[in-house]
Amino acid sequence: MNAQDRRLPRAADFDAEELLAGIVSWVEMETPSERPDLIDRLLDHVEARFTGLPVSMRRIPGRDGCGGQLVLTYAPGGLNGKPALLMGHIDTVWAAGTLAQRPVRREGDRVFGPGIYDMKAGSYLAAESLRRIAAAGLVPPRPIVVFLNSDEEIGSGTSRETIEELSGGAAFVMVPEPAFEAPGTVVTMRKGWGRFTLKAFGRSSHAGGNLSDGRSAIREIARHILDIEGLTEKEPHATFNVGTVKGGTRPNVVPAEAVIEIDMRADDLATANRLVTTILARRPYDPDIRLEVTGGINRPPFERSPAVARMYAATVDLARELDLPMAETRRGGVSDGNFSAALGLPVIDGLGCNGGGAHAIDEHILVSTIAPRAALFHGMLMSRDFQDKVVAE
Known part of the structure; x- marks a missing residue:
């Protein structure tokens, strides 16, 4: 442990109520993914908090109906080297007006x-x-970059390029997605996510007078649903869910069209790629039916690579030094950390506060976990001992 590390603050040094007030100020500015105007209002608020500090701010304009993105960089005195990268999203699934x-x-x-x-x-x-480190004039072991995007909840379509660009130049990545399970738990593995649409095109006819002339797209789709759902039992490292089914026009008409949407989760990239090929290669059972299958991997698997394991071991050591609990878990849900981990980087996810109710009406955080997380963030960004264990340069 070097002299700088001996000065690392503990959880008791952080005012949880003050931090909570800042969190609430963000929550009270609604930012649904489909409202770029509201997204940009919050980004304006964030930029204002950094005015006058030695932090460079790069605003990336929104496009394709999404809000902008913000890159904050702190590199005092020309500090060089690969930066520590923190990535978070500010969009939510909640429509404007929910707060009322x-x-x-x-x-x-x-x-x-x-x-x-x-x-x-x-x-x-x-x-x-980052703001507090910069305001105090502290010099971290390496530059710090914070990236805030606005489309994670809808797939990160407009921000993925920036995520991969920033990740490619980073030493390690911290993702403050919500924490799960016991306080102190972080995420070191996430499944990859694939989405597919399977459409069947048959032939309509009168269900009473000319039933045999028709070719039911729904009957065709039903067979594929059972097959695809059955893959979950056959594949030890993947799951499938047919989440939507649509088709037909009236009960007395043989349905000419039907469509399903499929969710796939896979533990590793080899499994994901193999199953993508399997789904896209599906053929109709009825030769008079035409199938159209589209889709693929939206987020690659976040595997517990040697780099991730190394960063977790260093995080355990740091947490012990700070008198903080620490454990790891794996999740089926995805995050932008999947993109970084797929590039081979050291990544720790689930660094946010504990709580529950994501995407639900009882969504909440535990105030008691705010200060411990703030202490861990500061330690990961300021401890040379921690970073030397993580980074192999």
């Missing part, structure tokens, strides 16, 4: 609010950690 129906409220250790858990608490702590 369900305003932020507190019940003991729990604070409820739309988007507070997924993931404004974590994204705020990432930005605020």
Whole structure:
């Protein structure tokens, strides 16, 4: 441990109520993914907090109906080397006006609010950690970059290029997505995510007078549903879910068209690629039916690579030094960390606050986990000992 590391603050050195006030200020600015105007309003608010500090700000304009993105960089005195990269999203699944129906409220250790858990608490702590380090004039072991995007909840279509660009030049990546399970738990593995659409085109006819002339697209689709759902039992490292089914026009008409949407999760890239090929190669059971299958991998698997394992081991050591609990878990849900991990980088995810109710009306965080996470963030960004264990340069 070097002299700088001996000065690392503990959880007790952080004012959880002050940090909570900042988190709530973000929550009270609604940012549904489909409202770029509201997204950009919050980014304006973030930029204002950094005015006058030695932090460069690069605003990436929104496109394709999505809001903008913001890159904050702190490299005092020409500090060089690959940066520590923190990535968080500020968009939520909640429509504008939700706050009027369900305003932020507190019940003991729990604070409820739309988007507070997924993931404004974590994204705020990432930005605020950088702001405090810069405001204090501290010199970290390497530059710090915070990236805030606005389309994670809808697939990161407009931000993926920037995520991969920033990740490619980073030393390691911290993702403050919500924490799960016991306080102190982080995520070191996520399944990859694929989505597919399978359409069947048959031939309509009168169900009473000319049934045999028709070719039922729904009957065809039904067979594929059973087959695809059955893959979950056959594949030890993947799951499938047919989430939507649409088809037909009237009960007395043989349906000429039907469509299903398929969700695939896979533990590793080899499995994901093999199953993508399997799904895209599906053929009709009825030769008079035409199939159209589209889709692929949206996010590659976040595997527990040697680089991830190394970063987790260093995080355990740091947590012990800071008197913080630490454990790891794996998740079936995806994050932007999947993109970084797929590039072979050291990544720790699930660094946000504990709580629950993501995408649900009881969404909340635990106030008792704010200060411990703030201490961990600061330590990961400022400890040379931690970073030397993580980075093999």
